[in-house]
Amino acid sequence: MDTCTRAPVVVNPVLRHDKERRESLDGNWHFRLDPEDTGLAERWFEHGMFAEEIQVPGSWQGQGFGDTTLETIWDFRLDVRALRATYTGTGWYSRRFTLPPRWQDARLWLNFGGVHPTAQVWLNGVCLGENHAPFVPFGFDVTDVVHRTGDNLLVVRVSEDDRAMGMAFNWQGNWSGLYRGVELTATGPSYLDQLWLHPNVDAQQMVVIASVGGPADALGALTLDLTVQPLSAQAEPINVELHFTSACAQVEIPVPDPLLWSPDAPNLYRVDAVLLSEGQVLDARTERTGFVKLSSDGPHLLINDEPYYWRGSGDFLSNPETAAPDTDRARWRRKLQTLRDYGYNHVRCQSYVYAPEYFDAADEVGLLIQSEMGLLGAWSGHSQWHVYQWPQPMPDHYDALRWQWNRVVERDVNHPSANMYCMSNEYGNTAHYPRIAWKGYHETKAIKPTALIIWTDGGYHPDMPADFINSEAGSNRRGDSSGADLPLIQHEFRWWSSFPDVRNIRKFSGAIRPYGAQTALEAAERHGTAHVLPQAAANSQWLQLIEMKGKMEACRRDNPTMAGICHFNAMDANPSPQGVIDEFYERKVADAATWCETNGDTVVLSSLGFDDRVLAAGEQRSVTLFVSDFSHP
Template sequence: MPATPHPEHPRPDLYREPWCSLNGVWEFAPDPRDEGLAQEWWQRSSLPEQILVPYPVGSELSGQPELDAPRAVYWYLRHFDLPPAMHDRCLRLHFGAADHQARVWLNGVLLGDHLGGYTPFSFDITEVTRRNDNRLVVRVADSRSMRQVRGKQAWQQRAGSIFYPGIAGLWQTVWLEAVGPSCLGELRLYPDLKGGCFHVRATVERPEAASYLDVYLALPDGARLPAASLRVAGGRVSGAVPVVDPRPWSPEAPHLYDLELVLRTRGGAELDRVRTYGGLREIAVDGDRILLNGHPLYQRLVLVQGYFPGGIYTPAGDEGWRRDVELVRALGFNGLRMHQKLEAPRFLYWCDRIGALVWDELPSAYWPGPSSREQVRRMLPEMIGRDANHPSVITWVLFNESWGIHDLNWSAAARTELAQLANQARNLDPSRPVIDNSGFDHVETDIVDIHHYLSSLAQAEALYDRLVAGREWRHAFLPGLRYMVQPHKCFKPPLAPGARYGGQPMVVSEYGGFGFYPSDEGGSLLDQYRAATLAIARRPQLRGFCYTQMYDVFQETNGLLTFDRQPKVPIEALRAFHEGLGA
């Protein structure tokens, strides 16, 4: 392992120089009685233990493999000197993610707080940073509350069923970057395949000196080709950036354009420089079809949980994310559903580069209430703001199987709130379809996705026939309760009370689970997989599938691979099977 784990820049889609990783050994102290605030631990010059960032509390790689991780408060301390290239520059401090509630001090000055364990946050530290001996302190509080957004992390003391060991604390890269006195803030690239251009929209922070934004296409030989010069007005900048030889992005041909954006004064002096990239990709819903770049898309997806040996939420290195994406494609899938976790941007970067479609899914709480709903309302714009520039991301998923919102079965207000969240996602990003509640209890969705784990192939085929014939849609609450404890024996219909099917595309986005859920079918894992998947593929009204799951995760041993990513089925045979589907 390198001296600085995960030394790569964590945001290839938003790259500035100079930058400096703060990953590595930090001083550390658990605070199980939550005494640190009263005792002003943020003023301390040392802490008694150590932890290796960015591996979370609870993981072996962190050096703090506490199995009881999400129950307490944890304090981190890091001393650092500024690299000479950052002297006398405007500076930002970035955190990729901290689970669950973070408070940050630098040199004894409170920078601020962030709530939510999956989204990034940053602070302007220009006024409080010294050239030498800076003291950065982070307090992270976590809990087992069922109203806390936690994804697949168990709320019980012991993990079991389909829930896994919990983590806490810093689990993505921490880094510094130098920015200009005027600099780009939020940056969005809207691909326009028909127009052969990107539409750039950005905010400008401290915009007084900024006059225009030059945009260059970075060519493979290292040259830069001027593409556009856009005027800054009212702290914003927008306009079209045409590209040379426009080529679409797709899993089969994941073509990307590297861009360089330079913010300038009226006289042409450089204020800020950002490197990014984008793909010309259009995803659309047309009646009951899903179109990619104007052509029907058949989705061959696999469910990915984002858990790793040793690091739990964080792989040992960047190669762990890259290998997972390479395996998705090697197995013959054209994409994945990232389940109950907002994975780090480096993972999405590899999906962009290698070519894998992504359903980007908010993690859920388990119990409804004002606090869990408020967390989702906060996270939704943060997720879209972070991930919208990735061409691989084609769908936003807001909830899974009514986790944290099961009151929508009896509450019209809860259903209205879900519909409002779906419309908020569309307003934040009109370019992608939105799935409101993956699996069932759909209220306001662009794709009707369906979950089942029926143990009999005959039962599954009968279900598909009823669905495509327009039956099996009426809401039913009791099958949902039974599904929670016996998913192999029943199916919960797709719609919430009062909802009507509007002709949207249908995708079977969870099925199988062989090796964990009971199966009445004989044969090898590959035989069972082929039969279950062919039952979907033979019905053209079903526009794709997502198999549960890519690899085993702790006790849930239903993967096509083991937890350490060794194949349980012949990879070549599986790829050959997939290549014959949905052509």
């Protein structure tokens, strides 16, 4: 029986080729918790008779499966009920389906967009395999297992084995589940496995690397019809035919004067690929990409050879609607456009990576995303077993960390927004795992040549791989005297927080509870001061804004050659309301135009120190004004 696992696979693509054969299994599934973990021994996979109903995609705790006990939010060490329900343990899903009649003679695949923490999958009582990488979409060849007529029973067991591999997925509670879509796809005997697009700005060409699977003796008859065209302008499509003599083939497609992708002009191209054998369509796929070149010139980071000021935000998996990574593209388009409106052009995902739907929206609005899959050890919080960087790439974890890292880079290879990668958090100036770091650097560049890569966010060492530095602006740029001439982004500036806003409790109708505001409210009620909380939140937000504005402008003024600032954060992160906007990406006190006076391409800066901005009646100040200008063009 052939149960060949594929990873990464494409699930829920933003564009779908009209010759693709793809059916969603999303929606209502049956579900059962297994707190005693007896389901395997009792062979639940043979019947899948679970009484509860659950929605896929989603997390089960976010849908109310569990109890009302407390759990510890691992960096703040708060004991709260963060999600609609609390449960750490095993859960089982089941669903029945029938094949479309037109698929009776096809090769068939069962694909999962993402499961956290660990998945074990059965179809019609046959174990297809497991997945131990929560960030990676995976699939199985089910051609010889599926029933061509009648019902098929699909059962998935989700267990705790690889929760550490989800890293900061767990920042706001231990959620679990099938958090992205599940799909059936059909192909011919040969199929298109991977399709990597490498737009080359300088050469004005699209390098296409395609790999196929299937019978080796069929390779000589395979061709891949490729069509390249911009999405945002009328242009004649460029058509190329690629022939296979081995399982992997490459072609360079000239694209004269390509429309470039940048935060200011996020132009995208559509690439259609159809795999044929003697005129018969075997498989098809549509991908999007963008022509973007990231580079540096001394202290400056460049996009398409123009200097840009990196105006970044951290993100702590703030998805109050879902807890798990949100897969609603429309919601992400609105949220990420809000970030762009407030001047941000970069997001750092702190020790995790979002789902592809997030990158689809980032591609469209013009945001560069820094993904962090913990190759050298992720920010995983505090416990009696580990502090901060964990799991580290020791022999018991390295293979799994490396496999997940590379598969995620492959997953996102065609996204122009997915062009920054970081291997760890805050290793400072100590070189940890240099051989692993350099191997990861070169493997990433081989998959994604345009990517900017750093070994740690929050440190520098001359022997470690870094295309830029993310560290403290006041530490002589790099914390040592190596003389390295690399762009510097100010690290995590600066965690200013307002008071938890009880007025926002009404907004929390999804998977995550307003546990920060609820904690403040419960404490205030014990002391009879609950009535002051709304005004306390409002006043503290104005004070927070004043400090954010004054100190971010001072950092930019005092470090005129700095490449950018990563503001921690643009958005609130329950239970730490540290953003200029809230968790729902809605305004607190400053509108977008006001904040862009601090966080824009061009900013007027004052020579006044922060404390000098408080004046008494009759006092005078002499002020020098500066202009920091990174406008485009």
